[in-house]
Amino acid sequence: MPRMTPPPVDRAAAAKAAVAARRARATVKRDVAERRRTALEVAEAGWASEPTAPEATLRVRELLTSIPGIGPTRVARIMEQLGIADSKRVGGLGVRQRVILGDWLSQREARGRVKSRLVVLAGPTAVGKGTVSTFIRENYPDVHLSVSATTRKPRPGEVDGVHYYFVDDDEFDRMIRDRELLEYATVHNQSRYGTPRPPIDAALDKGRSVLLEIDLQGARQVRAVMPEAVLVFLLPPTWEELVRRLIGRGTEDTAEQQRRLETAKVELAAQDEFDVKVVNTEVSEAAREVVDLMTLPAAPSRPSGSRLQ
């Protein structure tokens, strides 16, 4: 059988058609929003653009085909459902058909829109929460990584305002008093840590996804005030590897390591309360799994009985 050669692609024409389709979609929606105000206006209104404008001369079929994920077969079915003849041009639609098409386009757009997400990353000490978060900060600039306040002293290399806001007890008390913290907790029975709320609200308002790297107590508090947050539990490949990472990091003395490992056992026992578990074998892969949770169009369904108390 001879191989079929695809027809040459006219890129300029395709780009022009795409622009016309985008303008047509916007015009139909704007048109409908304007016309919905009163029935009288709907009855009296004409097409918003000149009849010869590119968006008005475009066929409805072409407009629908320009939407990603909609092929010719689906277009035919949709047009049948909407009661629009195959030959209709956008500018030739009656008022009722324009309303129907505008509603359909708006619903379609709302369904496909990716919502900004608040993802909470928790897990036992030294599992790699900080390492995975740093990887996300450096490789996924669209994600807003929350900077916590803490009363612990900075470690060598840690920068105020980047890794933490290093504050004293009085300042931490003030932040609690002024309700500046989304959540806070004393971690490993030692220092206090908390999530400043205003930057999170601002990022979510701008449509950015937000990542919090906090402990189990904090995760529980976030769940209580923001039930839509996605809670991720980071797991080590094995317990032995966790101990190896903690000791290998070399930032805690033996007593502090023991204290952290005791907390780790309690935290590991709570892993089933989380929405998603990610094993941190490879940092880049774990980071990708976490970021993927922020770009899904709908929240993952929460297993029954998984809600944190």
Ligand SMILES: Nc1ncnc2c1ncn2[C@@H]1O[C@H](COP(=O)(O)OP(=O)(O)OP(=O)(O)O)[C@@H](O)[C@H]1O
């Ligand atoms: N996937 C990995 N493979 C090997 N080593 C890792 C991996 N992820 C992190 N590490 C190492 O494990 C150690 C602990 O990592 P990190 O400090 O990020 O843990 P953490 O969960 O933030 O700890 P903590 O809760 O105590 O602050 C670090 O030395 C880090 O380099």
Ligand SMILES: Nc1nc2c(ncn2[C@@H]2O[C@H](COP(=O)(O)O)[C@@H](O)[C@H]2O)c(=O)[nH]1
């Ligand atoms: N509840 C909160 N826990 C937090 C916050 N920021 C960090 N943490 C957790 O603290 C421990 C210890 O961190 P380290 O930097 O001293 O090793 C770790 O589990 C973090 O996840 C916070 O704002 N709230």
